[in-house]
Amino acid sequence: MNVAHAPERERDSTDSGSQLNGYVATMAIYTFVVAVVTVLGALTNRQLPRAMTVRELVITALAAHKVSRTVTKDAITTPLRAPFTEHAGDGGPGEVMEKPQASDGIMHSIGELLTCPFCFDVWVITGFTIGHVFAPRATRLVADAMAALAGADFLQLSYATAQRIAEG
Template sequence: MRTPEAPSTARENAERAVDAVQDEADTYRNGEDRPLGGYAVLMSVYLTTVGTLGAVAARRGRAMPRPDAGDLVVTALASHKVSRIVSKAAVTSPVRAPFTKFDGPGGPAEVMEQPRKSSRIRHAVGELLACPFCLDLWTVTAMVFGRVYAPNLTRLVAGSFAALTGADFLHLAYAKAQQIAEG
């Protein structure tokens, strides 16, 4: 028979641990709506994916790429453009729609959106999909593993998106020059 002084059960210990984690999360949030559990799920997905792809590449003896300065520039430009298209382009809004809601127009051919907050995971995914800075990590990682598994195709795709980034900046510079010329 168990007495009140007896050691805690595993269930009681688990409940105390959950309560402690919840207290820490509440303290961190400081009254704001921060989906820490959703962030933890996204981090787990990212780390599991990277770990799995890295382990498979190592097991298959695939060489890790050694990018030169040109590769880094192309990857940066391409990642910028891909993350911008996924997170801001009006035409990709159907991809974001389950996780975000329209907030208004943004830059040229772009929209502003806010994450939906009906669940912690939906909120976290909404923040990820509406933030080009947040998506950069995922797009750079995809391009790095693309260079491991399909280097020629990845170079072609990255080069195309890098060129598109350059074209976008030329459009903006042209529009600005046109404004200056028109007074």
């Protein structure tokens, strides 16, 4: 334990009780959604899909990455995040940096979720998993499209880098 940071940790722990409650509420919402979908799947006799192939895993990973970055970072999706976040600067091409507006509670937790692509990935992968059970063809179509878009983004960035290198 680093003693130099102990007072800071103590202050953080007393200020973060409401923040912790926000995280608990967000996890409860996630758990509730998964439980409802599980019950709905059982009631409708949905069969779990077979194991994903390597291709499906790669497509799903690329699609989740793209959906997550689009929701959490794209300038065009700022209105979705606006009730929970505030502008904190520019990000990568077409992206913005934001931080949670609220300092605590569920509003902060949602703000964190909507500004962190790594955090949001869990929700996106859960959505794709649910989609594979209830609407596999539509889910594959969306995943393929999002994976293609992630590939196109990579090519755009690669082209811009190559152009900068060529211009010296």
